Amino acid sequence: MSILILLPFISIIFLNFPSKTMTKKVAFWLAAFVALLQVAIVLKHLITHEGFIYDPIFAFFSYGFSIDLLTQVALLSIGIVSFVSLLVARVTISDESQKFNFINLVLIAILGMNVISMTRDLFSTYIFIEVTAISSFILIALTKDKFAVEGAFKYIMLSAIASVLILSSIGLLLLFSQGTSFANIYMALQTHGNEVLFKLGMGMFLCGLFIKCGLVPFHGWLPDAYSSSSAPVSVLLAGIITKASGVYVLLRLVISVFGGVVAVQNIIMLAGVVSIIIGALLSLTQTNFKRLLSYSSISQVGYIILAAGCATPLAILGAIFHFFNHAIFKSLLFVNAAAVEKRIGSVDIDKMGGLATKMPITGGTSVIAFLSTAGIPPLSGFWSKLIIVIALWKAGNTTYAGIALLASIITLGYLLYLQRKVFFGKLEAGLENVKEVEFGLLLPQVLLAAIIIVVGLTFPFILKWL
Numbered sequence: 001m002s003i004l005i006l007l008p009f010i011s012i013i014f015l016n017f018p019s020k021t022m023t024k025k026v027a028f029w030l031a032a033f034v035a036l037l038q039v040a041i042v043l044k045h046l047i048t049h050e051g052f053i054y055d056p057i058f059a060f061f062s063y064g065f066s067i068d069l070l071t072q073v074a075l076l077s078i079g080i081v082s083f084v085s086l087l088v089a090r091v092t093i094s095d096e097s098q099k100f101n102f103i104n105l106v107l108i109a110i111l112g113m114n115v116i117s118m119t120r121d122l123f124s125t126y127i128f129i130e131v132t133a134i135s136s137f138i139l140i141a142l143t144k145d146k147f148a149v150e151g152a153f154k155y156i157m158l159s160a161i162a163s164v165l166i167l168s169s170i171g172l173l174l175l176f177s178q179g180t181s182f183a184n185i186y187m188a189l190q191t192h193g194n195e196v197l198f199k200l201g202m203g204m205f206l207c208g209l210f211i212k213c214g215l216v217p218f219h220g221w222l223p224d225a226y227s228s229s230s231a232p233v234s235v236l237l238a239g240i241i242t243k244a245s246g247v248y249v250l251l252r253l254v255i256s257v258f259g260g261v262v263a264v265q266n267i268i269m270l271a272g273v274v275s276i277i278i279g280a281l282l283s284l285t286q287t288n289f290k291r292l293l294s295y296s297s298i299s300q301v302g303y304i305i306l307a308a309g310c311a312t313p314l315a316i317l318g319a320i321f322h323f324f325n326h327a328i329f330k331s332l333l334f335v336n337a338a339a340v341e342k343r344i345g346s347v348d349i350d351k352m353g354g355l356a357t358k359m360p361i362t363g364g365t366s367v368i369a370f371l372s373t374a375g376i377p378p379l380s381g382f383w384s385k386l387i388i389v390i391a392l393w394k395a396g397n398t399t400y401a402g403i404a405l406l407a408s409i410i411t412l413g414y415l416l417y418l419q420r421k422v423f424f425g426k427l428e429a430g431l432e433n434v435k436e437v438e439f440g441l442l443l444p445q446v447l448l449a450a451i452i453i454v455v456g457l458t459f460p461f462i463l464k465w466l
Helices: 003-014 018-050 058-060 071-093 095-117 120-139 145-175 183-194 196-213 224-227 229-257 264-281 290-312 313-344 360-374 380-394 400-423 439-457 460-466
Strands: none
Touching: 003 018, 003 095, 018 071, 018 095, 018 380, 058 183, 071 095, 071 229, 071 313, 071 439, 071 460, 095 229, 120 145, 120 224, 120 229, 145 224, 183 196, 183 229, 196 229, 196 264, 224 229, 224 290, 224 400, 229 264, 229 290, 229 400, 264 400, 290 313, 290 380, 290 400, 313 360, 313 380, 313 439, 360 380, 360 400, 360 439, 380 400, 380 439, 380 460
16 A cells, blocks of 8 residues: 555656756656556455555555555546556657646646545545645646636636535544544534534545535536536546546545435535536537536536435445546547647537547547546446436435436436537538547547456446445
8 A cells, every 4th residue: 555655756866866857758658557557456455355464564544544545546536547647748749848847746646646645534534635725726827828828727616615515524623532533523423412612623625525526516616617627637637636636535534434324415416416417518518628517517526526425325325336437438528629729720510520530449449438528338337327327316306316327317418418529420620620539539438448348248246246
């Protein structure tokens, strides 16, 4: 476990000490190695069911840390999406200095997200949410484009409010507990759960996390941050950063702390279902490729939150699996958007059409991502949505289950519209000379599409194994 913390940390030091002349040449390969090694380590332990080995030399890192299925899925998603983002950056960022800065910031984000995934302490979680957020602010504004700076500014403002809420809530909860570990907060909940200040603390923490997740009505920063940032940053933000620093923490708290509080569960479920509906409806009105995907992310994250609020074992399993699926298919869609933008120089849907004839691999992989997002069998997105709907139904939340199904139909509608406008139909004038993107952008598309297909086809075996 300690290597997943130490390796990105040591890599950052190595890349910036003392001379950058040599390290700039190996920066991409080192960061890619860090991400791939993380994927390999987590897969090994997932497949073999082995526990993580705690190195006694770094035993002090183990305090407050723990590994379970949710942690492993989060760490696996972080490794995959970070690697894909690095591949996209290698092709789309031409300025070497900017690329070097991007790689350093990605390593900082990996470090922050890994600690968030493994820690079982509320204050440590807050600290590394902030570490991840600070790297995100800079990543969004990295190009210094005015829209990117505006998106970063909105993210900073709302994130600052979230930080105040979370830190204040930790202070309130600490009044009733002997520490800030999840176990201490849970014990305090059993004896002080009905007191006003304790309820206020829980409510403030939830509101802070809702902002970090980009849930409705706290979603104002998300579309601008996702759509205005550069291609690799969009992949990283939409694919994993928002989920690791917001959605994962909410899931973890439901599992470890607040899961038995009915009022908290109801609030979480309401936030989830509102985000599902509003995100899907707002997606219908968008003409910007990346902005449409941004609102779609709000809707899809709503499914995870809705399942988390249900809090039954089956619902939690569905939430964990959809967490992974969303990281994969949303990353693929933003890589598709990056490929299209690189070739035609725009993300305006009205300027696109018939691109699948010129970009067959990009068009084909986008179909896989679209269908998985909409929950069409046998792709991976179908299974996680099915589990969530069944879990809601079995728990007696039939209205929420019906809304989740209806929203999937809306999702299919706007994604089919997007597919027809961008990749199919008549080729738009001026796009006759468009060609498929280079291997550096095709590789992440094929890799992510393969994951969606393989996980979807083998899911019955995966479910039995889980």
